[in-house]
Amino acid sequence: MWVAAALLVVVVGSVAFNFLTPWWFGEVASNWGSIDDTVLLTFWVCGVVFILVGLLLVFSVYKYRFRQGARAQYEPENTRLELWLTVGTTLGVVAMLGPGLFVWDEFIRVPADATEMEVFGEQWRWRYRLPGTDGKLGTTDIGNISTRNPFGLNDDDPNGLDDVLIQSAEIHIPVNVPVKALLRSKDVLHDFFVPQFRAKMDLVPGMVTYFWFTPTKLGEFEILCAEYCGSSHYLMRGVVHVDRPKEYELWLQSQPTYAEMIAGSRPSSRDITTGRNVAETNGCLACHSLDGSQVVGPTWQGLWGRSERLVDGSVVTVDEAYVRESIINPSVKIVDGFAPVMLSYDLPESDIQALLAFVRSTEGGVAGTDRIPECKDC
Amino acid sequence: MSETEVPYQETMGLHHPRSWITRYWFSQDHKVIAVQYGVTAIAVGLVALVLSGLMRIQIGFPGLLPFITPDIYYQAVTMHGMIMVIFLLTAFLLGAFGNFCVPLMLGARDMVFPFVNMLSYHVYLLSVVVLMASYFVPGGPTGAGWTLYPPQAILPGTPGVDWGIVTMLLSLIIFVVAFTMGGLNYLTTILQARTRGMTLMRMPLTVWGIMMATILGLFAFPALFVSAVMMLLDKLVGTSFFMPAIVSFGQPLEHSGGSPLLFQHLFWFFGHPEVYIVALPVFGVVSELISVHSRKNIFGYRMMVWALIAIGALSFVVWAHHMYVAGMHPYFGFFFATTTLIIAVPTAIKVYNWVLTLWKANIKLTIPMLFALAFILTFVVGGLSGLFLGNVIIDVPLSDTYFVVAHFHMVMGVAPILVIFGGIYHWYPKLTGRLLNNTLGHLHFWVTFLGTYAIYYPMHYLGFMGVPRRYYAMGVGSDFYPESAATLNEFITIAALVVGLMQFVFVYNLIASYFRGKPAGSNPWDATTLEWQTPKTPPNHGNWGDTLPVVHRWAYDYSVPGEEQDFVPQNVERKP
Numbered sequence: 001m002w003v004a005a006a007l008l009v010v011v012v013g014s015v016a017f018n019f020l021t022p023w024w025f026g027e028v029a030s031n032w033g034s035i036d037d038t039v040l041l042t043f044w045v046c047g048v049v050f051i052l053v054g055l056l057l058v059f060s061v062y063k064y065r066f067r068q069g070a071r072a073q074y075e076p077e078n079t080r081l082e083l084w085l086t087v088g089t090t091l092g093v094v095a096m097l098g099p100g101l102f103v104w105d106e107f108i109r110v111p112a113d114a115t116e117m118e119v120f121g122e123q124w125r126w127r128y129r130l131p132g133t134d135g136k137l138g139t140t141d142i143g144n145i146s147t148r149n150p151f152g153l154n155d156d157d158p159n160g161l162d163d164v165l166i167q168s169a170e171i172h173i174p175v176n177v178p179v180k181a182l183l184r185s186k187d188v189l190h191d192f193f194v195p196q197f198r199a200k201m202d203l204v205p206g207m208v209t210y211f212w213f214t215p216t217k218l219g220e221f222e223i224l225c226a227e228y229c230g231s232s233h234y235l236m237r238g239v240v241h242v243d244r245p246k247e248y249e250l251w252l253q254s255q256p257t258y259a260e261m262i263a264g265s266r267p268s269s270r271d272i273t274t275g276r277n278v279a280e281t282n283g284c285l286a287c288h289s290l291d292g293s294q295v296v297g298p299t300w301q302g303l304w305g306r307s308e309r310l311v312d313g314s315v316v317t318v319d320e321a322y323v324r325e326s327i328i329n330p331s332v333k334i335v336d337g338f339a340p341v342m343l344s345y346d347l348p349e350s351d352i353q354a355l356l357a358f359v360r361s362t363e364g365g366v367a368g369t370d371r372i373p374e375c376k377d378c
Numbered sequence: 379m380s381e382t383e384v385p386y387q388e389t390m391g392l393h394h395p396r397s398w399i400t401r402y403w404f405s406q407d408h409k410v411i412a413v414q415y416g417v418t419a420i421a422v423g424l425v426a427l428v429l430s431g432l433m434r435i436q437i438g439f440p441g442l443l444p445f446i447t448p449d450i451y452y453q454a455v456t457m458h459g460m461i462m463v464i465f466l467l468t469a470f471l472l473g474a475f476g477n478f479c480v481p482l483m484l485g486a487r488d489m490v491f492p493f494v495n496m497l498s499y500h501v502y503l504l505s506v507v508v509l510m511a512s513y514f515v516p517g518g519p520t521g522a523g524w525t526l527y528p529p530q531a532i533l534p535g536t537p538g539v540d541w542g543i544v545t546m547l548l549s550l551i552i553f554v555v556a557f558t559m560g561g562l563n564y565l566t567t568i569l570q571a572r573t574r575g576m577t578l579m580r581m582p583l584t585v586w587g588i589m590m591a592t593i594l595g596l597f598a599f600p601a602l603f604v605s606a607v608m609m610l611l612d613k614l615v616g617t618s619f620f621m622p623a624i625v626s627f628g629q630p631l632e633h634s635g636g637s638p639l640l641f642q643h644l645f646w647f648f649g650h651p652e653v654y655i656v657a658l659p660v661f662g663v664v665s666e667l668i669s670v671h672s673r674k675n676i677f678g679y680r681m682m683v684w685a686l687i688a689i690g691a692l693s694f695v696v697w698a699h700h701m702y703v704a705g706m707h708p709y710f711g712f713f714f715a716t717t718t719l720i721i722a723v724p725t726a727i728k729v730y731n732w733v734l735t736l737w738k739a740n741i742k743l744t745i746p747m748l749f750a751l752a753f754i755l756t757f758v759v760g761g762l763s764g765l766f767l768g769n770v771i772i773d774v775p776l777s778d779t780y781f782v783v784a785h786f787h788m789v790m791g792v793a794p795i796l797v798i799f800g801g802i803y804h805w806y807p808k809l810t811g812r813l814l815n816n817t818l819g820h821l822h823f824w825v826t827f828l829g830t831y832a833i834y835y836p837m838h839y840l841g842f843m844g845v846p847r848r849y850y851a852m853g854v855g856s857d858f859y860p861e862s863a864a865t866l867n868e869f870i871t872i873a874a875l876v877v878g879l880m881q882f883v884f885v886y887n888l889i890a891s892y893f894r895g896k897p898a899g900s901n902p903w904d905a906t907t908l909e910w911q912t913p914k915t916p917p918n919h920g921n922w923g924d925t926l927p928v929v930h931r932w933a934y935d936y937s938v939p940g941e942e943q944d945f946v947p948q949n950v951e952r953k954p
Contacts (some may be wrong), residue, residue: 023842053733061741074937076678089723101716133842142625188535198775199775222857230533233775313448
């Protein structure tokens with residue numbers, strides 16, 4: 001008796017939970033509201049089956065509980081009933097599968113006017129590349145990747161020069177314009193997922209995958225990596241800003257193209273020399289070696305563009321922002337394995353620029369020797 | 379086997395034990411081997427249980443146990459998954475239930491290859507030892523996730539990349555060897571060693587389920603075997619089966635030209651049938667429990683058999699539904715969504731037939747029956763949530779979220795384990811001659827059933843919010859993780875810890891009842907199948923007396939009109 005009651009509570013409770021739950025899809029922010037509709041349809045079909053099976057079970061347990069001397073019915077088969085159940089189930093399956101495949105067909109047909117956006121993943125950060133004024137993404141090769149060329153663009157492909165490179169994990173897209181996201185990874189599997197857009201797809205090294213969506217709601221949405229990619233998988237996040245067209249254009253214009261990046265990535269020898277002087281005057285080199293040996297702080301040799309693991313487990317790529325922060329406020333991001341002993345340096349902007357140029361020049365080789373021309377006048 | 383043919387085992391010699399060590403350690407008696415498999419699987423399952431507790435504490439109360447770092451967490455995730463799927467579920471259902479039930483239910487004296495059977499267990503034990511050794515090698519076990527997806531599984535950035543992944547792959551390779559020896563044995567025994575009168579269509583559904591699962595395993599495990607060998611070569615020799623050109627943490631690697639998707643196809647070509655390698659024996663056993671304890675024949679026996687066969691066959695053409703968002707050609711979605719939803723039809727028929735067996739039955743609410751009822755409800759929820767994920771477009775938002783975690787735990791974690799519990803309460807009296815303690819049984823049942831339901835039913839809804847699986851920490855103030863979701867996770871963790879602790883009560887019951895349980899007699903449930911008709915309980919080595927039993931009827935003659943008792947054993951002659 002109370003077994004049947006307990007089972008009834010489970011069945012009724014499950015149905016009630018479904019209607020009362022505070023945990024549900026966030027408001028959809030893309031054209032894929034049709035996916036939500038398919039989910040609701042599936043809920044109705046499955047819900048009816050759940051309620052019928054559950055109640056029949058509860059009723060049987062109550063009504064046909066053991067009585068001494070009673071006999072069960074002896075009915076090995078009932079072909080008619082079994083046939084009807086098979087037909088009914090098949091119809092239910094068709095009712096769910098039909099609309100599902102219809103939406104899937106939409107999902108895999110990218111509209112011709114979709115703008116392309118490359119999402120580039122690595123352990124454990126996002127970067128993005130936009131096609132630039134020619135509307136075409138340049139070709140890439142994983143073998144080209146270097147600190148100078150983080151996306152591995154082919155230098156001899158003119159389509160690549162105007163590609164806009166977004167080195168931060170935040171990306172902007174204009175509202176109501178269909179986007180074809182081209183997904184590329186340089187190391188392991190990742191997955192580009194924005195819950196409010198409903199869509200996701202894996203990034204697979206060695207191939208380019210894609211999916212499309214049209215953002216329909218202004219705002220900021222969190223990007224999650226949804227395919228396990230190692231220890232800091234859970235920290236691999238980003239932000240997508242869905243902007244009005246004007247705001248988007250403003251943002252876009254402030255982003256560097258590949259051509260600008262290569263031009264800007266070779267600091268002048270004059271800056272480097274000044275930077276070396278700044279480093280020596282301020283005693284930087286007492287703790288940061290130039291030959292790869294680890295002293296009190298991380299070596300500067302090959303520092304620029306390197307991925308550093310911090311004490312909190314996250315990973316940063318050494319770029320201008322990071323080095324600048326580490327000079328002005330060194331205790332914020334401490335590289336794993338080092339003690340937080342560095343003082344903050346309040347240097348004039350010109351000195352910081354020069355130091356940045358010097359640190360940047362240390363990529364590969366012994367810092368400051370293979371790139372700086374002989375200094376004749378010092 | 380017709381009723382007049384002389385069965386092969388009537389005349390076979392048995393390898394009788396000469397000492398303690400050949401009786402209990404290197405025994406060739408299928409019942410002892412069943413216990414060895416069972417005890418080993420439960421022991422390793424308790425390790426997985428503890429690991430799941432650690433995971434849940436980190437998810438519900440982040441930072442409460444400071445020693446749970448991301449690496450420790452991901453290692454626990456990986457080991458928990460692999461242990462549960464392979465080393466507990468597969469090993470227990472086929473190694474323990476398969477070994478115990480097959481010869482007894484078929485009226486055989488033993489497996490047809492008793493020596494290979496003994497070897498199979500010891501190779502399985504070796505695979506478990508190698509797996510557990512992962513915790514003692516430098517760097518600890520692999521934290522690649524139980525799916526071991528390359529390239530991540532063999533590259534820096536994943537814990538256990540030096541040694542752990544190697545011991546994991548070796549352990550799997552050894553397990554496949556053990557499974558193949560066991561599987562060939564079960565299949566040959568079922569086909570060749572049935573007693574007089576035991577036609578295929580008179581076999582209990584338990585044996586049908588085990589037979590189909592074995593066939594599936596013999597086809598599916600080779601795919602796991604080769605993918606493990608290929609990944610080992612990628613890792614140790616530097617081949618590039620699964621490795622394209624990669625820049626890992628700034629370092630270009632030597633690999634080029636391989637395909638991570640190839641591994642996923644191989645893995646799921648094994649992995650999906652694996653779900654049914656677990657499910658089919660469970661379907662069989664639960665049919666047995668429901669029929670015996672409701673005193674009614676299983677409804678639609680022939681349909682149940684054909685459904686098992688159909689599910690087994692279909693399970694080989696649905697694997698890529700695990701890969702809808704993996705970047706494979708989008709047209710695959712149409713095919714695999716269709717096959718996946720078709721498989722729902724025979725599966726639903728099985729559910730209907732279980733419930734229809736209860737209709738107009740005479741239901742005894744014994745502990746095995748309670749577990750069977752709980753299985754039906756749990757399996758229905760897990761099966762229905764599978765219809766969401768199988769329908770390719772719905773999988774797009776839900777894959778890799780907590781919806782998936784809830785779904786597969788419900789359908790292939792909790793549901794099979796409820797049946798394993800039910801089966802243990804059911805057959806323990808035959809194995810030991812004593813009943814398990816009923817009060818502890820009720821306590822164990824209600825906490826386990828209601829607890830697991832409270833854990834996994836609400837968890838589906840976290841998936842709708844987009845909460846991703848395999849996240850060591852969700853972060854504060856994320857859109858997808860409001861305060862209420864954190865509260866739900868706290869609740870789930872508490873429920874999981876209570877359910878986890880209750881399993882130790884069950885283990886206590888297993889041990890204590892062996893010494894102090896009520897004597898069971900030879901057929902405490904008034905069941906019809908042959909294992910309850912042995913001359914001795916527990917059955918001695920060889921199971922039967924001088925001659926083997928002769929089968930005259932199907933396995934489900936309960937409440938037959940005109941019979942004095944409400945059951946007629948299979949070896950009772952029909953009235954002229």
